[in-house]
Amino acid sequence: MQRMNLNAPPELTRRDTIGLRSIVHFDPMAPRATTPVMVGKYVVARRPLANSVHTLYMILDGTDVVGTSISYPNEDDCAAAIKKNRRKQAQSLAATTIAKAKTRKPRAMRVKEPA
Numbered sequence: 001m002q003r004m005n006l007n008a009p010p011e012l013t014r015r016d017t018i019g020l021r022s023i024v025h026f027d028p029m030a031p032r033a034t035t036p037v038m039v040g041k042y043v044v045a046r047r048p049l050a051n052s053v054h055t056l057y058m059i060l061d062g063t064d065v066v067g068t069s070i071s072y073p074n075e076d077d078c079a080a081a082i083k084k085n086r087r088k089q090a091q092s093l094a095a096t097t098i099a100k101a102k103t104r105k106p107r108a109m110r111v112k113e114p115a
Helices: 075-103
Strands: 037-039 042-048 055-061 064-069
Touching (some): 064 075
16 A cells, blocks of 8 residues: 655744754853743742752742742742742741730739728
């Protein structure tokens, strides 16, 4: 049996990806980006790791680091880290408030003077 020849147009090469067998030489002396990036509505700081090709991504809630990752985080990772941090803050605030209420001294009783 003969094979059918399909006259399809050649595949267009994509310019926004690299090929599977691409070779990229890493230059350790080249400067790497350290500016914060926005992942959806979340701010993620990045710090290149010394003597490594990896970058540390730190999920920020205001100025607090609430999570870290070596791989680029997605929106769900950021949301989960911030939600976990805020829940922990609320629990610690409740615990300190209860502890303060238990250690408070009772008021001194007012004694009425006889008239």
